[in-house]
Amino acid sequence: MITFFSTPKPFHGHINVIQRNAIQSWLRVRTDVEVILFGDDDGAADAAREFAIRHVPGVERNEFGTKFLASIFDQANDLARHNLLCYVNCDIILTDDFAAALDRVAAWSGNFLMVGRRWDTDITSLLDFSAADWHARVRRQTLAAGHPRNSEWIDYFAFSRGLYSDIPPLVIGRVAWDRWLVRAARAAGAPVVDVSEVVLAVHQNHDYAYHPAGVSGVWNDEQAQRNFAIAGPTRHLYTIDDATHRLSPDGLRWNPRRFLLPTLRAARPWVNPVWHTFLDVTRPLRQRVGLRQEKLARLAGRPR
16 A cells, blocks of 8 residues: 655664654554665664564765665666555655544545645553554654644655656755655646645654754755755745645545745745844743743744
8 A cells, every 4th residue: 555665863772762663653653554764874784584574785975975865766666566655754644544644535536745744742652552542642742841842843654656757966954855756746737735634643753863953954954954955945846834834633625824935935024133132032931931942943834
């Protein structure tokens, strides 16, 4: 039914724990699942053998050793056993609600992209996947202690085979490539469906020790700037809010908000200074009532 594919980081320390959790969750989304790991990162071949999944070590990299998006997507398109594919970051846990949403979208359209928001959650140990209620336990923990990210954080892309071709030299592990994928699907005329209401995608929190400068380096180093230059200005990069449709428990519906987004993005250079001035002016009052900037950011749908 579906081929999941991803590219891991080296299986060391906490990253080893969360990647093993993620892979095992994909294998349990449903019975007819294929998983492909791309890259020769330390521990990838061992994990592939342990979980009886496919391993493709050969991935094109730039001069920094960072993997090209096109190399992974092109190979997945050629190698996948199924006509439905899903690239998912290797720290994301999925459960059976993902399969239910995918079934509904695939029955509606033969050519689509399905995306959704993630929930950031602290998971520090290996999950017991032998327990029949493992997914219910993860769900309870996530809803109790996790929090959802806004629409700019996109960690899974389920799509029809052949949707993506001629991917530019973007690299994974930096920024902008994910939002480029949404824009490319829209440009190809494929409906983009936001399933955030019905899919709980669990992002297992981790540090950014793999980059010498941490999270700041991931967003701002030379490779990040290259990605931005290749993908285009931020105002031209799409988010989950640019989906043409949304899936709710009641069914698919149009997403009219997407028509406002170009205007909102164009206004952002003027809106942001006003927003920060508001924060500065109201800080004493907000501190007295316990309304901190982080809470305002979540209410406004802004990344922290």
